[in-house]
Amino acid sequence: MHVDNLPAGGTAPPETDTGPAARPPVVTARGVTKAYGRTRALTGVDLEVRAGEVLGLVGHNGAGKSTLMRVLAGMEACDTGTVLVHGRKASADDFRSVRMAYQETSLCPDLTVAENMWVSSRHCLPRLRWRRAASDAVRRRLDEMFPGHGVSPRDRVEDLSLARRQMVEIARACLVDRLDLLILDEPTESLGPDAARSLYAYVRGLTETGTAVLLISHRIREVLSVADRVAVLRDGAVTAERPAAGLGEPDVLELMGAHVAVPDGTGTRTAAGGAAARETAAELRGATAPGLREVTLRVGKGEVVGLAGLAGQGQQEVLERLWRPVRRDTAVNVTRAYVPGDRQRSGVLPLWSVGDNLIVTALRGIARKGLRRPAEERAVVGDWVKRLAIRGGAEAGITELSGGNQQKVIVARAFASPAGLVLLDDPFRGVDVHTKTDLYRLIREEAAKGRSIVWYSSENAEMAHCDRVYVFRAGRIVAELTGEEISEERIIAVSFNEDGGND
Numbered sequence: 001m002h003v004d005n006l007p008a009g010g011t012a013p014p015e016t017d018t019g020p021a022a023r024p025p026v027v028t029a030r031g032v033t034k035a036y037g038r039t040r041a042l043t044g045v046d047l048e049v050r051a052g053e054v055l056g057l058v059g060h061n062g063a064g065k066s067t068l069m070r071v072l073a074g075m076e077a078c079d080t081g082t083v084l085v086h087g088r089k090a091s092a093d094d095f096r097s098v099r100m101a102y103q104e105t106s107l108c109p110d111l112t113v114a115e116n117m118w119v120s121s122r123h124c125l126p127r128l129r130w131r132r133a134a135s136d137a138v139r140r141r142l143d144e145m146f147p148g149h150g151v152s153p154r155d156r157v158e159d160l161s162l163a164r165r166q167m168v169e170i171a172r173a174c175l176v177d178r179l180d181l182l183i184l185d186e187p188t189e190s191l192g193p194d195a196a197r198s199l200y201a202y203v204r205g206l207t208e209t210g211t212a213v214l215l216i217s218h219r220i221r222e223v224l225s226v227a228d229r230v231a232v233l234r235d236g237a238v239t240a241e242r243p244a245a246g247l248g249e250p251d252v253l254e255l256m257g258a259h260v261a262v263p264d265g266t267g268t269r270t271a272a273g274g275a276a277a278r279e280t281a282a283e284l285r286g287a288t289a290p291g292l293r294e295v296t297l298r299v300g301k302g303e304v305v306g307l308a309g310l311a312g313q314g315q316q317e318v319l320e321r322l323w324r325p326v327r328r329d330t331a332v333n334v335t336r337a338y339v340p341g342d343r344q345r346s347g348v349l350p351l352w353s354v355g356d357n358l359i360v361t362a363l364r365g366i367a368r369k370g371l372r373r374p375a376e377e378r379a380v381v382g383d384w385v386k387r388l389a390i391r392g393g394a395e396a397g398i399t400e401l402s403g404g405n406q407q408k409v410i411v412a413r414a415f416a417s418p419a420g421l422v423l424l425d426d427p428f429r430g431v432d433v434h435t436k437t438d439l440y441r442l443i444r445e446e447a448a449k450g451r452s453i454v455w456y457s458s459e460n461a462e463m464a465h466c467d468r469v470y471v472f473r474a475g476r477i478v479a480e481l482t483g484e485e486i487s488e489e490r491i492i493a494v495s496f497n498e499d500g501g502n503d
């Protein structure tokens, strides 16, 4: 069967189905362990994923989620223990119906979307006229999964936005002639809310045909709204499994190991109106560029300024402008540091250690008379590794770290530098809830010391930690919200112009 004949699906649930608990397991892990050198990533995992269910898997950065997924998908062998597919010890062929969409996409950047499809799904595409077949198949799958996706099969992957690359990655995973288990590793971290909704509608359709879905996410509310069951991974082992119905976000956080008050940002920002009195750190005066239309904004010293609105409305162009000021319309009076959201493309220096990645922007400030001071550098690195609980330590290669821990290093790099203005481009992709809470606190502490922060976030709730928020639509500022005016509801309303904003 070729991919054109999909929707793919495993064994449809029997008519007398009594829910996921009664269904047969598709993939089973028994006593699975996996170590990388001295790091024990998995310490004895027992887990069952059943036909037709969505199983949510949650846990801290570095808990072992991605490692477990790679083992369950047959991409890596475990050290001890067993992985069964449909109750049998799995062979390479059995793993063909287990597909995974990766957190860091697995696409080849210099190939087109269609060529990537051929690379990963060639066993179910014809050899003759494969390019046409791959193009048709991926276009159809993207149309089903993400209506209005805006991706052409001829696009080179490196030219696509992070969100579009993520869509292609997910579509790639679903291009197969039989899909028994779909593993989604943080699939919505770079998708907008509409694309996330479309994805989960598609996922529901898949489970109705018997496909099992294993969903890893740090977005606990999202997991609870989609999953039938939730499993918690802690220090490489499953420590709890519960039906999702009846569980709330605080219950899951507690199962993950620590009680955290779900942050709402209230009480952390400075008094409304305080911004006007501050000295200016940076400003745009009628800045116009591709994607930006006459944007005027001001950032005070010690102020946290949010850039909100639907994705792609000019927020990243503002960050870019503040990073590389154009004299005619931009003034930046302090040094700058940038935290990119796309760590694969511009964040991580892959051949360097955690410590070197972290300290690189702070070196000049630490050096005396042009000479480096290794002891001081080590102290700064050690302090940040501890502060952000970066699992793996300073000596580890950065690519040995889990995705969330890599992101923490990039955030630490910016704050370890002496920069007076820190530009954050959706900086907490893949960072767990506990660490995010610490980072929100860190942002406020750094602002209190006089640093200015400009923060674009695709999660409107995060904007509650800002002093002021500019809401963008079509390259323009459509509202400026201050203090108590900043709320998720208000931002959404203004983004769609439901209450007129400043228009």
Ligand SMILES: Nc1ncnc2c1ncn2[C@@H]1O[C@H](COP(=O)(O)OP(=O)(O)OP(=O)(O)O)[C@@H](O)[C@H]1O
Pocket (backbone or CB within 6 Å): 036, 039, 040, 041, 059, 060, 061, 062, 063, 064, 065, 066, 067, 068, 391, 392, 399, 400, 401, 402, 403, 404, 405, 430, 432
């Ligand atoms: N290729 C590797 N080499 C060395 N160590 C690794 C490698 N892959 C993972 N690890 C280590 O194994 C542990 C588990 O990592 P894993 O990526 O599975 O965590 P995770 O739960 O997916 O984290 P995150 O939520 O941040 O993505 C971490 O300590 C990580 O540093």
